[in-house]
Amino acid sequence: MPRLRYSAESKEDLKQIARYIARDKPVAARQWVQKLREKCRLVAKHPDVGDTRPEFGDGIRSTYIGSYVIFFRQVEGFLEIVRVIRGEVDAPQI
Numbered sequence: 001m002p003r004l005r006y007s008a009e010s011k012e013d014l015k016q017i018a019r020y021i022a023r024d025k026p027v028a029a030r031q032w033v034q035k036l037r038e039k040c041r042l043v044a045k046h047p048d049v050g051d052t053r054p055e056f057g058d059g060i061r062s063t064y065i066g067s068y069v070i071f072f073r074q075v076e077g078f079l080e081i082v083r084v085i086r087g088e089v090d091a092p093q094i
Helices: 008-022 026-045
Strands: 003-006 061-065 068-075 078-086
Touching (some): 026 078
Parallel strands (some): 003 078
């Protein structure tokens, strides 16, 4: 199983998600970020899950949880979480 690594952008994405949800529901914000991180750990165990996304770069794949999309790739023995965004965001603009 590849080790899990988060890009700087994905770490910032998770912080922004938590801040956005916490404006109305602080407890739910922590729970959602925990669910997102659990999904990332699951992806590290099964890196061939999800959809291939060549339009975003070599080796990029994505998977979903709720309304969020997790973009990831395998790099040098790591599974890197590249971005975590809401599904309705225009991903090519990111």
